[in-house]
Amino acid sequence: MMYFTETGRTHQELILLIRDKYGPDATVLSRKKITVGGFLGFFQKDGLEYSGYVSSKGRPKLSENDKKEQKKILDSVKVEKKREDSLQKILDEVKSLKEDIKSAPSNEGGGELPSLLAIENYLFENDFSLSYIKKTLDRLKAELPFAELNDFEITMNRVNSWIEESITIHQDRNKKRNVFILVGPTGVGKTTTIAKLAAQKGLGIAGSQKYSVRMITIDNYRIAAKKQIETYGEIMGIPVTCCESYEDLKREIDINSDVDYIFVDTIGKSPKDFVKLAEMRRILEGCGQECEVHLAFSATTKTWDIREIMKQYNPFGYDSVIITKLDETTRCGNLISLLHEQKQKVSYITTGQMVPQDIEVATKEKIMSLLVGSKQVTKG
Structure with a gap:
């Protein structure tokens, strides 16, 4: 076998x-x-x-x-x-x-640590976008050791420093002669903003240097808007001119070639009105290459609408944005999130209707001060 x-x-x-x-x-x-x-x-x-x-x-x-x-x-x-x-x-x-x-309950968003949950709530309460919040929490987990990650004071200060870093401020070109164009949708306060800027430069507010200034408007469609800027000009002693075409604007710019600052107020148009936006862009080409274009939008506008405004005004090649009506909102995290996402700079912010005082050059410190709870924990 x-x-x-x-x-x-x-x-x-x-x-x-x-x-x-x-x-x-x-x-x-x-x-x-x-x-x-x-x-x-x-x-x-x-x-x-x-x-x-x-x-x-x-x-x-x-x-x-x-x-x-x-x-x-x-x-x-x-x-x-x-x-x-x-x-x-x-x-x-x-x-x-x-x-x-x-089957265990989900604990996403950093809720496993009280410090991270507090940071998440802080960003959420200030209306930061969900993507901004997620990136911030992920960065905390990736860069901080556990001992620091579990310390609310350390995490809060680190997050605030990152928020400040994500804000980009527009730097003045310091040219001898500036043509300043303000574009944006209707109702955001462009004419009032132009008057504030013209007053600061033309009247030498708060001991600053006094410059020669002119104001030009191409908004001849709204009688009230034209009358408003002319009234501002009369009160401040700053000449105001109305232009209706590319040729009119180019001629006016050339005539005032010796002026330090020319502020151009534009027609308030819906970002969906592509034809009118194209017409306005053609007129503004009369300002030549030596100009700065700034986009104005209200802090009270919905985030998705601001994103659409920025997209539709891209053809104007704006250098920075001016945030108006910041006094009418209690949260600005959505603006910080959006500007960081779009890689855009901020030049000015306005906080009221008073001319010329309710406008200031944008600074990181000023924007950070608008965050609710931002000073709860600070060192030094």
């Missing part, structure tokens, strides 16, 4: 192998699943292992040695079965653990 053990991929493959190798008298005693092939545990495949004996006389009475050999084979099968049962038990436990984790 001879015992054998053979391996193969399938039952049919093994039976054919055993019959071919050991003949029709081969008897299979045990079968078990195994893995075959592979390298360093990779690319293994499922297979089978059959063990048995060969006898030319059917199944004769086994000798003691044969019985011992058969017992070894059967014992090995039992051990392998026990191992498979243990492995299956482990796999079931792992699967159960995965299900527990999957």
